[in-house]
Amino acid sequence: MSEGRRIVVIGGSAAGPKAAARARRVDQHARVTIIQREPDLSMASCGYPYYVGGFFEDRNKLLCTPTGVVRDPVFFMNTKGIEARTKTEAVSIDRDRRVVRCRDLESGEEDEVPYDKLVIATGASPVMPPVPGTDLEGITTLQSMRDADLLRRIRDERKIKNAVVVGGGLIGVETCEALELAGIHITVVEMLPQILMFLDWELAKLLENHMKAKGAHVITENPVSAFLGEEGKLTGVKLANGTELPCELAVVAAGVRPNVGLAGDAGLDVGSAAGGIVVNGEMQTSDPDIYAAGDCVEIPNLLTGRSVHAPYGDLANLQGRVVGTNAAGDEHDTFPGTIQTGVCKVFDYAAGATGLSERSAREEGFDVETVVHAEPDKPGFMGAKLIVMKMVAEKGSGRLLGVQCIGPGDVSKRIAIGAMALHGKLTVDDLTVADLPYAPPFSPAVDNIIACAQTLQNKMAGRLRGIPAREVKGRVDAGEDLFILDVRGADEYEQMRLGIGEVLVPLGALRKRLDELPQDRAKEIICYCKISLRGYEAARLLEAHGWTDVKVMEGGIMAWPFAREK
Known part of the structure; x- marks a missing residue:
């Protein structure tokens, strides 16, 4: 040669x-x-x-x-x-x-x-917190094969009982699952207000709730102030508020x-x-x-x-x-850049995002409209699993800016579709009529991302007045006089309710029971159901009968990131 x-x-x-x-x-x-x-x-x-x-x-x-x-x-x-x-x-x-x-x-x-x-x-290289004790034995990262070999050995030996994961990003939440499955009690410590900062708060909170349900403990807005040890070995982690977490292992996943x-x-x-x-x-x-x-x-x-x-x-x-x-050679291939698409597995859930979150879009100066949409990822008779999605678009142009998704359903597929829509500079209107593959084993007849776009289109056109769950909770906590209407069935209501002063009137009975609603047609009414599809239908019905301030709680109960009354 x-x-x-x-x-x-x-x-x-x-x-x-x-x-x-x-x-x-x-x-x-x-x-x-x-x-x-x-x-x-x-x-x-x-x-x-x-x-x-x-x-x-x-x-x-x-x-x-x-x-x-x-x-x-x-x-x-x-x-x-x-x-x-x-x-x-x-x-x-x-x-x-x-x-x-x-x-x-x-x-x-x-x-x-x-x-x-x-x-x-x-x-x-991994970023280490600028605090005392980082040289103690028992502190590692998950950046190299050596780190992976060490943590796998710890998992297999099953001697360590308590561990702290420092950082709630992609590697942090994935490491949390890996060690929790080994029977180690895990606490994830994140200095920021939420885990997975590529998500907006309400979706990140739903994921945090899932992690807690699986046995992990999550602490936010309380960074590590020191690693504690005796005779050169890690014995605990001290937080900024003075809390000390006993542990024999700390995995630092605070970014690179x-x-x-x-x-x-x-x-x-x-x-x-x-x-x-x-x-x-x-x-x-x-x-x-x-x-x-x-x-x-x-x-x-x-x-x-x-x-x-x-x-x-x-x-x-x-x-x-x-x-x-x-x-x-003499070719000139190019790499244009990134829309920062990512996905991870966290116990039974997946979490993914592409493009800008609402928070980051607003920080960049975009005037945005958003919606949260919850729906099964396929028909119920094919073993449906929930997906909660948030879509961000630019007001006026309707240009798609970002998609986020969490849940036990097929998140990755919807994030992939969203990523290609971003690459193609599609609008919300474009997505509402996207020609995507359909068969019951794989998706609903109207795929989740299309349905989410249709919901956002309704919101941008004024047909839907959506209100995020976080705003509802804040206003309830502030003692505002709200009429909150749950239009699920009585059996659903008995199994789970929010406990925020809601009134139950099933959608099927609503037309006959309009007299049970506030008769002041200017009174604000907030409707919801399991995923707020029936909530939207209820809102349209009330508007047709003269109520002028009717809102729909986006995503319904399934997107409610706070405690529920069971």
């Missing part, structure tokens, strides 16, 4: 191996080398919580191809003709001489690897920070806002012969135009493919 261009990739987790493999496929004559500090390659790091949780036994499944072959240096050389140097640290980059100085972590020997094109895929030291030392541009390596659409750094991809870069948010740090495994692979194409 004749010698082609020399492509060196620093980093062997996701973006790096993808870039190397793509470069090889584009140019069979290129000399491709991966420099990897860790002993493993192509780690499926998003699978760590599920390995820890015992969803599968063989750790090599995190390192395998779909056919079961471990992606080790021998695999990369024999299958792809790529030299993969593991346990090797890239110490520095000399841009003038176009060499990477490397150190063998076992022997300590150093050498130089020349390049024509260089790819930096150095990933990100881009690893930009190598790039910064080489004089490459690093962003001041998101803190990642600055790249253009072709994933080139400020040096056109050096590319960067994965968790070490910052990229544009396609909805706001702002640079963001988006450490997602799927994005790392997409970026790696673009980098491999461009580094290996």
Whole structure:
């Protein structure tokens, strides 16, 4: 094989191996080398919580191809003709001489690897709270295979009884499930007002309620102030309000920070806002012969135009493919940016979001309309499971800005549809007539995301005056004189009620019992049912009979994030 261009990739987790493999496929004559500090390659790091949780036994499944072959240096050389140097640290980059100085972590020997094109895929490092005691034995993260091996061993030994997870983001809630399933009592500590900040509060609260029902304890707005220990070992976690939580294990999942030291030392541009390596659409750094991809870069948010740090495994692979194409040839593939789509599993629920939440959209200056919609994910006779969805759109234009979803139903499918709608810059009106696949095993005849869009369309057109559950609860707590109408059946009411002073008049009897409602037609009435479909029908009926201030509590009882009276 004749010698082609020399492509060196620093980093062997996701973006790096993808870039190397793509470069090889584009140019069979290129000399491709991966420099990897860790002993493993192509780690499926998003699978760590599920390995820890015992969803599968063989750790090599995190390192395998779909056919079961471990992606080790021998695999990369024999299958792809790529030299993969593991346990090797890239110490520095000399841009003038176009060499990477490397150190063998076992022997300590150093050498130089020349390049024509260089790819930096150095990933990100976990953020540790700036508090005393972080060096105690018993504190870990879930950022590496070593961390996963440690936590899996702890799970299998079943000696530890109490653990604290610091951080309520994606990794935090997934780790909570993994350890709770091992019989460890878990407390999740989140410094912010809610878990999973990509959700708005009301959906995050529903998910928190589910976690608590599964045995986990969740504390918000009370950050860790110190890790406590004796004889160098962790014994507890102290919170800002003085509470001390006894524990033998603490898993820190408080976010990650881009690893930009190598790039910064080489004089490459690093962003001041998101803190990642600055790249253009072709994933080139400020040096056109050096590319960067994965968790070490910052990229544009396609909805706001702002640079963001988006450490997602799927994005790392997409970026790696673009980098491999461009580094290996004369093509100019581009990666446009992100709408920040994510999904996670939390016990029996899934939680996902794409685009902007209501909170983030308002912070960005958008004038928005929102709706919360609850509905089963398929017909009842096919084993339906609940989905609670929130949709955010721009007023006036009706342009979709974001979709959030939680519940035991098929959340991922609806988030995927929402993501493609965002990429296509669709409006709410577009979604109301979307041609999606239907069969009873998979969805209702009108899919959840279409029904949610139709509900939002009604709201934007003035046919539906929705009111969020959080506002209803706040007004009840404030002692406002509200007439709250529950239009479910009597049997449903006996099984569960909200206990907020509601009056039961089943929808089927409402036309005959209008005299039981306030006769002041200007009196505010708030209607709801299980998911508020009947609540909407009741509201339309009351409006037709002269009531002028009728609202529907969005999502009904199933989207009520507060305590209920059973």
